[in-house]
Amino acid sequence: MKQTNSITYQFLFSILLVIAIISCSATPKQSYKEKENIYLDSLEMLFTNVPQWLTTLYDSTSGGFYHNALMADDPRFEPDMQSTAFVLNILLDGNIIDSVPASYRNKLKTYVFSRYDSSRGLFLDSLYAERILQSDRTLGRSQTMVTLITDKLGIKEMESPLIQENTPEYLKSLDHFKSWVQTRKWERVWSSFDHISSQCAFIKRLPPEQADSLIRFVQDYALLIQNEDGLWGKGQAQEVRISGALKYALFCERMGIPMPGADKIYKTVLEWLRTNEELDFSEHSPCPICVPRNALTLLAFIKPGLSFPIPVEDRLVLVKNAYVMLKFYHNRDGGFMKNHLESRIVPLDIDYGKYDSLVSDLNGTMMAFIARRDLYKLLELPIPPIEMTDRLKKILMSDI
Numbered sequence: 118m119k120q121t122n123s124i125t126y127q128f129l130f131s132i133l134l135v136i137a138i139i140s141c142s143a144t145p146k147q148s149y150k151e152k153e154n155i156y157l158d159s160l161e162m163l164f165t166n167v168p169q170w171l172t173t174l175y176d177s178t179s180g181g182f183y184h185n186a187l188m189a190d191d192p193r194f195e196p197d198m199q200s201t202a203f204v205l206n207i208l209l210d211g212n213i214i215d216s217v218p219a220s221y222r223n224k225l226k227t228y229v230f231s232r233y234d235s236s237r238g239l240f241l242d243s244l245y246a247e248r249i250l251q252s253d254r255t256l257g258r259s260q261t262m263v264t265l266i267t268d269k270l271g272i273k274e275m276e277s278p279l280i281q282e283n284t285p286e287y288l289k290s291l292d293h294f295k296s297w298v299q300t301r302k303w304e305r306v307w308s309s310f311d312h313i314s315s316q317c318a319f320i321k322r323l324p325p326e327q328a329d330s331l332i333r334f335v336q337d338y339a340l341l342i343q344n345e346d347g348l349w350g351k352g353q354a355q356e357v358r359i360s361g362a363l364k365y366a367l368f369c370e371r372m373g374i375p376m377p378g379a380d381k382i383y384k385t386v387l388e389w390l391r392t393n394e395e396l397d398f399s400e401h402s403p404c405p406i407c408v409p410r411n412a413l414t415l416l417a418f419i420k421p422g423l424s425f426p427i428p429v430e431d432r433l434v435l436v437k438n439a440y441v442m443l444k445f446y447h448n449r450d451g452g453f454m455k456n457h458l459e460s461r462i463v464p465l466d467i468d469y470g471k472y473d474s475l476v477s478d479l480n481g482t483m484m485a486f487i488a489r490r491d492l493y494k495l496l497e498l499p500i501p502p503i504e505m506t507d508r509l510k511k512i513l514m515s516d517i
Contacts, residue, residue, distance in 0.1 A: 166451030306350030347381030452477025
């Protein structure tokens with residue numbers, strides 16, 4: 118009898134021990150999930166007033182948008198294609214609207230067509246055209262913004278070959294392009310890859326065989342100078358290196374080529390997120406909010422190439438950093454600032470000075486929305502909807 122009781126007690130003890138072990142092992146995961154949800158709720162609160170803020174940037178005459186609200190009241194400036202492209206991305210990728218209403222789509226189509234310079238075969242905001250043509254980077258970027266708008270609107274009739282006389286000199290031959298790439302500012306890898314990625318819209322309009330040779334050269338060159346930790350620019354600030362890698366990732370995405378070293382890149386970026394204690398990245402760029410955005414977008418881009426699932430503890434690192442960093446650049450007017458220290462006048466990234474007041478801008482707000490989108494992509498969660506205001510609804514229905 119005593120032996121039977123002893124066996125029974127041992128059995129019961131074993132069952133209780135197993136239950137205790139299971140409970141203890143489940144608690145940390147549950148805790149991680151609870152913390153993750155708390156940070157996500159706080160993150161979403163940063164975005165609730167963006168729809169109202171967007172209405173302060175709208176130009177009812179053209180259908181375009183200004184870079185910030187102060188420019189909308191400044192007669193020296195006009196809307197620009199970059200700001201307008203950013204608004205479309207915010208509305209659609211931010212889950213504010215499902216599709217562009219037909220009335221506003223037609224208005225935007227007119228807006229874009231009105232900016233086509235047939236003598237150059239380029240799309241140019243006329244007020245800013247002279248400055249745009251002075252910079253390879255800005256010229257390429259402005260054409261990319263047209264592509265972003267037309268892609269969102271489903272417009273295809275603007276896709277035309279780039280005629281030889283209007284092709285930038287550095288794109289006319291592989292030798293010219295090699296020289297151009299190699300003379301970028303590789304001591305700042307962010308800038309060099311940014312210049313290269315800004316040429317995607319032009320490269321896509323070249324004859325296929327010519328475009329393929331340029332793309333292959335960039336691919337081979339990038340692989341040749343990639344560092345052992347998966348990034349580029351060894352010895353430069355980690356914020357600059359991560360951002361440079363993101364710019365190359367954007368080139369890869371647009372050109373349909375693979376990004377090398379996904380596992381290494383993930384490990385390097387996660388280590389930076391775990392150990393970084395800074396929120397002010399202004400020493401690294403005039404666009405400080407770009408640093409956290411670039412880190413999250415880079416991870417989202419390489420995620421399909423990872424050989425492992427993202428660990429639960431890393432999810433919390435991602436969510437916490439996204440919230441804390443974006444909160445730092447959030448402004449009380451409802452949007453986000455490209456640079457929390459100043460409000461520069463930068464349509465199409467062309468610098469025309471600054472205002473005294475600190476206000477949100479479309480570049481900063483676009484970066485915040487991309488960071489939010491890519492965070493949810495990393496977490497494999499749906500992007501929560503953001504409620505529109507009545508005034509924004511009227512704008513999209515072309516009533517204003």
